[in-house]
Amino acid sequence: MKHIAKRSLSMLLALVMLCSLCVNALAADEVKVNSALSATELEKSASAQTVRVTVAPASAVTVSNYEGKLEVPKGWTITKIENDDPNATLTASDYNLTNGQMGWTSADTEDKSVSKFVTYTVEIPANTAAGKYELKVTGVNAWKNIAQDAVLTKGQHDSTLTLTVKEKTTATGYTAELSTWYTQREVGKTLTSAGIDYEIVQLGGGPVRDCIGCNQCSKNGCVFTDDGVNDFIAKARQADGFVFGTPVYYAHPSGRILSVLDRVFYAGKDAFAHKPGAAVASARRAGTTASVDVLDKYFTIAQMPVVSSTYWNMVHGNTPEEVRQDREGLQTMRTLGRNMAFLMKAIQLGRAQYGLPQPEPPQVTSFHH
Numbered sequence: 001m002k003h004i005a006k007r008s009l010s011m012l013l014a015l016v017m018l019c020s021l022c023v024n025a026l027a028a029d030e031v032k033v034n035s036a037l038s039a040t041e042l043e044k045s046a047s048a049q050t051v052r053v054t055v056a057p058a059s060a061v062t063v064s065n066y067e068g069k070l071e072v073p074k075g076w077t078i079t080k081i082e083n084d085d086p087n088a089t090l091t092a093s094d095y096n097l098t099n100g101q102m103g104w105t106s107a108d109t110e111d112k113s114v115s116k117f118v119t120y121t122v123e124i125p126a127n128t129a130a131g132k133y134e135l136k137v138t139g140v141n142a143w144k145n146i147a148q149d150a151v152l153t154k155g156q157h158d159s160t161l162t163l164t165v166k167e168k169t170t171a172t173g174y175t176a177e178l179s180t181w182y183t184q185r186e187v188g189k190t191l192t193s194a195g196i197d198y199e200i201v202q203l204g205g206g207p208v209r210d211c212i213g214c215n216q217c218s219k220n221g222c223v224f225t226d227d228g229v230n231d232f233i234a235k236a237r238q239a240d241g242f243v244f245g246t247p248v249y250y251a252h253p254s255g256r257i258l259s260v261l262d263r264v265f266y267a268g269k270d271a272f273a274h275k276p277g278a279a280v281a282s283a284r285r286a287g288t289t290a291s292v293d294v295l296d297k298y299f300t301i302a303q304m305p306v307v308s309s310t311y312w313n314m315v316h317g318n319t320p321e322e323v324r325q326d327r328e329g330l331q332t333m334r335t336l337g338r339n340m341a342f343l344m345k346a347i348q349l350g351r352a353q354y355g356l357p358q359p360e361p362p363q364v365t366s367f368h369h
C-alpha cells in the first residue's frame with residue numbers, strides 16, 4: 001500500500017540569503033537588529049508547542065533604554081518576555097504579554113552594554129494547521145542617555161519571521177517519510193547551516209499529466225493547470241538552486257518526475273538558467289547512476305551548472321530507516337549541500353560583479369534542407 005499513495009517526486013529549491021554580503025547602509029550611530037526564531041519549522045502536533053523569538057543587536061550596543069513589539073498569528077500566545085539584564089525591574093508597562101510590547105530602561109538610567117534586547121516565548125496551539133505563519137517584529141527603537149541620541153530609528157528595523165508547520169510525518173501511509181525526501185532533507189540541513197533557506201516540494205499522490213507536445217505553453221506556463229507544475233515553475237523563478245530527487249524505479253527515475261520535469265522545462269526553462277542543479281537518487285540496490293544521469297539532462301540543456309559531491313549523488317535503502325544507516329550516502333548529500341551553497345554564493349557574487357552571460361539569438365536546426 002505504501003507505494004500506491006506515495007509522493008515520489010521531490011524537488012528542493014534553495015534561496016540565497018547572503019546576509020553577510022548585504023551592504024550596510026546604516027548611519028554610524030545606528031545598529032542593525034537581528035530577529036531570529038528558535039525553529040523555522042515544526043511538525044503539526046496534537047499538543048501545544050513553543051518557539052522562541054530573539055531580538056538582538058548585531059553586536060553589543062550601549063544604550064539606556066529600548067522598546068519594540070512582536071505580533072504573533074491569531075490564537076497564538078506570548079507566554080514569557082525576558083531580557084538578559086538580571087537587574088531589570090520588569091513592570092506591566094515595560095512588558096505586555098497580550099500585545100507583545102517590550103521595553104527596558106536601565107535601573108540607574110546609565111547607558112549599559114546590551115547584547116540581546118529580548119526573548120519572547122510563544123505558545124503555538126495544539127493542532128495548528130500545516131502552513132506558513134508570520135511573526136512580525138516592529139518598532140524596535142533604542143536610545144542612549146534616556147531619550148537622547150537615538151541609536152535605532154523606529155520602523156527601520158522591522159522584520160517578518162516565518163514559521164512553517166508541516167504535516168506530521170509517520171512511518172507508513174500517505175504522509176510517509178520517504179527515502180528520497182529524507183535524502184534531500186540531508187542536503188537541505190547543510191544549506192540551512194550555510195545561511196540558505198530551502199523548501200522541499202512534493203507533488204503528492206494525485207494524478208500528474210505527461211507533456212503532450214501541444215506547444216501551447218504560455219507566459220503563465222503549461223496549459224494543464226490541474227496539478228502542481230505551474231506552481232512549481234512560479235516557485236522556481238524565486239529560487240537560486242535546485243535538487244531534484246527521485247526513487248529508482250526499474251533502474252531509471254520514476255515516470256512521475258519525468259512527466260513533471262518535461263513540462264516544467266518545456267514551459268519554464270528560463271526560470272533555471274545560471275542556477276545550480278543537482279540530481280539525487282534513492283534506491284534499494286541498483287539503477288542509481290542511470291537515474292541521476294537522466295535528471296542531469298534537464299540541467300545541461302538549461303544553462304545550469306551541475307553540482308557534484310565526493311561520490312555520485314545517491315543513497316541506498318528501501319526505507320528511510322535503511323537510508324539513515326547509509327552513512328556514506330548521507331555524507332555525500334552533506335558535501336553536495338556545501339558545494340551547492342558555495343556555488344550559489346559564488347554565482348550571486350559573480351552576477352553582481354560581471355553580470356550574467358548574454359545568449360545569442362537562437363539557431364534551431366532540427367532538420368537540414
Ligand SMILES: Cc1cc2nc3c(=O)[nH]c(=O)nc-3n(C[C@H](O)[C@H](O)[C@H](O)COP(=O)(O)O)c2cc1C
Nearest residue numbers: 178179180247248249250251282283284285286318
Ligand atoms: C516500481 C518500483 C520499482 C523499483 N525499482 C527499483 C530498482 O530498479 N532498483 C532499486 O534499487 N530499487 C528499486 N525500487 C525500490 C526503490 O527505489 C527504493 O525503495 C527507494 O528507496 C524508494 O524511495 P522513496 O521512499 O523516496 O519512494 C523500486 C520500487 C518501486 C516501487
